[in-house]
Amino acid sequence: MKRKLISLLRIIRSGGNNFIRNAWLSIAATAVMMVALTIILSAVVLNVTARNAVKELSKKIKVTVYLKDDVSEPRRTIIMSRLKAEQGVDDVAYVDRREAERRFKTNVSDGDKVFIEQALALTGNTTLPESLEVSLTDLSKSGAVVKVAKEDGYKDAVDDVSVGKNDVAKETIERATSAQKYIVRGSIFAAVLFAAVSVLIIFNTIRMAIFTRGEEIRIMKLIGATPNYIRGPFLVESCMYGIIAGILANVSVYTAILSLGPKLQNQAEFAQSYNFFTSTGMMFLLLFASVFLGIIVGIVSSLLAMHKHLKLKHW
Amino acid sequence: MILLDRVSKSYNKKGIALERISLHVEPKEFVIIVGTSGAGKSTLLKLLTREEKPTSGKIIVGGIDYERLKDKDIPYLRRKIGVVFQDFKLLPGKTVFENVAFALEIVGLSNKEIRHTVPKVLDLVGLKGKADNYPGELSGGERQRVAIARAVVRQPKILIADEPTGNLDPKHAWDVIRVLEKINHYGTTVLLTTHNQEIVNKLKRRVITITDGHIVSDKSGGSYK
Secondary structure (H helix, E strand, O other), X not given: OHHHHHHHHHHHHHXXXXXXXXXXXXXXXXXXXXHHXXXXXXXXXXXXXXXXXXXXXXXXXXXXXXXXXXXXXXXHHHHHHHHHOOOOEEEEEEEOHHHHHHHHHHHOOHXXXXXXXXXXXXXXXXXXOOEEEEEEOOHHHHHHHHHHHOOHHHOOOEEEEEEOOXXXXXXXXXXXXXXXXXXXXXXXXXXXXXXXXXXXXXHHHHHHHHHHXXXXXXXXXXXXXXXXXXXXXXXXXXXXXXXXXXXXXXHHHHHHHHHHHHHHOOOHHHHHHHHHHOOHHHHHHHHHHHHHHHHHHHHHXXXXXXXXXXXXXXX | OEEEEEEEXXXXXXXXXXXXXXXXXXXXXXXXXXXXXXXXXXXXXXXXOOOOOOOEEEEXXXXXXXXXXXHHHHHHHHOOEEEEOOOOOOOOOOOHHHHHHHHHHOOOOOHHHXXXXXXXXXXHOOOOOOXXXXXXXXXXXXXXXXXXXXXXXXXXXXEEEEOXXXXXXXXXXXXXXXXXXXXXXXXXXXXXXEOOHHHHHHHOOEEEEEEOOEEEEEEOOOOOO
C-alpha cells in the first residue's frame, strides 16, 4: 500500500515535470481548451439569462378579460379558477372599477384621458369595466387563454378579451426567444469546434511527449515498469491542462458576469440570472463542472494518443 | 534457473532466428553465449526477457513458465531479471545516481531506501564518487558499469548482459567483465553474450556457441575461435 502511494506520488510529480518540460505546447493546449470551456460556460450563462429574461418579460404581457356589468362574485371566481388551471398561466388577478380608474389616472396621459372619457360617454358608460388580468409564464399560451375566456359558457360574464398591453414588450420577447435559439445553436457549434481543436492539440502534445520520452519509456518497460506507471504521467499532464483551463475559463466568465452584472442588476429581466450565477453554490458548481469537463477532454485526448503511439500492449 | 526446451523463433518471411534450442542453466552459473552477428544470440536473450515470444517450445525462468505468463505479469518478471545492453541505455538527462535510482523508483521504494541502496551498488561497480556525474561525463566503461549497477540494484537472480563490452576498449571491457564476475560471485546467474575471443578464452566459463539459430557447442571451460 505504501509503495503504491509512493508510486502514485511519483507519477503525479513526473506528470508535472512533463507539463513544465513542454512549456510552450502545454500553454497552447491549455489555452485552446480554455477557449473551448469558456465558450461552453458562456453558452450556459447566456442561455439561462435569455430564458429568465423571456420569462420575466412574459409576465409583463397580460391577457385582460373584461367582464360585463354586474357579474356575481361566485361566477367571477369560477372563471378565475378555470383560467388559473390553464397551462402557462402564472396568476389571475381581479381588477375592480376603482382600481381600473386609479390605473387609468396614473398611466394615461391627459390628452388620452379626454379622448377615452369622451369615448366612454358616447357608449353610455361612465366608469371603466371590471376585468381579470391573466399573467403568463409562457407567451405562446396566450392564444389558449383567450380561447378559454371566449368559450360560449362564459359569454354571460365576459365582455371582451385583449392580449398585450405593450407591443414593444411583445416584440422584445419574440426577439429574445429567437436570440436564445441562435445562442444555443451557435454555442453548441463553437463548443464542439473548439473541443475538437483542443482534443487534437492535446493529442499532438501527448504524442510529442511520447516521442521525446521514447527511449525512457523503452527503458522503463525493460526494467519492469507497469503500463500504468508509464501511462500515468501522460494522464496527469493532460488532467493538468483540464484543471488549469477549467479554472481560467471560470475566472474569465465570472469576470464578465461580475463586471456586467451590477450594471444590469436593476433590470428585473437580468437580476434573477445575476443572483442565480453569483450564489456561492452555483459558483462552485460551475467551477467543478468546467474543471471536470476539462479533465474529461484531457483524458480522452491523451488516451487516444497513448493508444496510437505508446504501444504498451506489445511488450 | 533457466530452462529452454526445443524453443524455436521465426519471423514472418525473414526466416528462422532460432530452431529447437534446448538449454539448461543452473543457479549461480556464469554462461557465455557466443556466435557471429545474426546467429540468434540477441533473439535468445529477448526471449528470456519476454521482449519476444517463442514460436514454439517451452521457457521456464526462475520457476516461471512463460506459456502461463500473462501480459500484465511481464513487468514483475522483468523485475527479477537484470539486463545490460551494448549501448548502455542510460538516460542522459539524469545523473548516475538518478539512473540507478530509476530502477528502484518504478517499484515504489521510498527515497530513504533509495538513498540507502544506490551508493552501495555504485561502490560495488567501482563508481563511488561518480553519483552526481551525468552519463555524458563518463567513459564508455564507466557508463556500462552504471548500466550494470541499474540492472543489479534490485538484486535480481539473473543478469543478462547483451554484448556489454561491444563498444569498449580492452581495458574498459575487462573492468566490466570483472564487475560481472563479482556479481556472479555474490550468487547472481550471469548470461553474457560477446564477440570478444580474448574475454571468452580467459574467463574459462561455460561457453555456448550458436550458429544459424542452432546450438553447435556447449562446453564448460570452453573457448571461442
